[in-house]
Amino acid sequence: MKKIAQVVSALALLTTILSPLLFFADRISQAQAESWMLASAVAWFISAPLWMESAK
């Protein structure tokens, strides 16, 4: 479970920064970037506490 949460968290952070970069490179629209960033935020805040808490 912890491993899965870590993978989801990593993907969430990656998507958070890739979305604006793809918008910067004209590969996606701003609306698409915003949607991906929102989805990434949800994924991060659900997954990160699962492994960040147990890591302490």
Added chain:
Amino acid sequence: MPADAHEPVEEFERERVPDRALLGLKSFVGMYGGEHIAGTELMIGPLFLASGASAFDLFFGLLLGNLLAVLSWTFITAPIATRARLTLYFQLEKICGRKLVVLYNVANGIMFTFLAGAMVTVSSTAVGVWIRFRMPGLNDLYPNSVGWVVSALAVGLLFAVVAAYGYKFLARVANIAVPWMVLVFLAFGVIGLRQLGVSNLSHFWSAAQTTIWTGGNPLPGQIKFTFWHVAFFAWFCNMAVHIGMADLSVFRYAKKSWYGLASASGMFLGHFMAWLSASILYAVQLRQDPANTDVLPGPMAYRACGIAGLLCVVLAGWTTANPTIYRAGLAFQSLVPRVSRFRVTLVTGIMVAIAGLFPAVTMKLLGFVALYGMVLMPMGAVIFLDFWVLRKLGLQSNYAEASGTQFNWAAGITWFATLGACAWLVLRGGVQIFFVSLPGWFLAAVLYVLLSKLYQRKPPLAPNL
């Protein structure tokens, strides 16, 4: 229910932090990252732009100022904190006596309360995008709509309740939110640059000079910012907590004094990257509508990153306001040590919520943080000199504790005289508030030594143990 039932975390307010409670480097990196990647960065960045800072002045001024701030934490604050391991307030009580500390704590708590109130204001601008109501403009000093009042109170009370549960919980929240917030702040800049027409990073510096930070005259009502304004602002915007020693209360938990370098996470991400990103967002707004000079972080973040941007504004304000409310709570608790920290922090949080209703501090944030540093700076000099110098001069350190006095006049007069001199320099001497704290620190240092020599002409006291 007894008051202590609300005390979930040991805080060691009036004792040395024991070895078992010390924290590793990661806690401080997370805490400083969370605290300085904050909603207020979305105010400060635009205010640089409004002040007419040029690209060169902003970039290199921030690099210099932030470096000096990190060095201040590392070589001024942390070495004392990791040796004494006491809160600022308990340390001051040993030096100054209880009655002077009461005065200091009132000043400190008030400044922290207004600062946290500014963070409530910032987060409330995000709510104003979700639930539409009229929000304050750049020159507004008072709340201007019912929606604004309800929003700011709700946000402030939420912050208050969470802050009451203590530092370790807050560090945990910040640790979780920080990695995501850093990337969203970076996203603000990346998306903003594209909205300004920059499509290649090699064009960045050219766009920075000609489109974003063009220099020239400031917007009406703002002071012109040069390289030195930027550098001194970046160095002194947190003066109260590094040179002013408020972060003794934080670094007393550090295993090593070099953990002061952890402050770099806050400075170079929050006070460099985030300020630049926020500036870019404001440049986008001014380009889209030159008449819209309002600095409202919520709408600016929403235009760049949508709902994720709004969430970032709320969280950034939250993770910053909480330690500030906590510090204000510690300040006020030293006035009433028998009342639980939970209750004091909760009441402080309610005061913060009320302060957050008024946009005056937020809209004048550059000047306010300079004032905040100036007011608390002299006592930082007193602590520094008392800890490192007084004994070498044959004088008594921790004089109040050793002599039993309730008011160390040497420290008191140092504080009042330094503030008086700084105020005179600003009001009559033509020195801007951003620059006055540096000569002020040296004045306080000299005054404290001289006054201690005079004040301690009494029968010899027992040596320090």
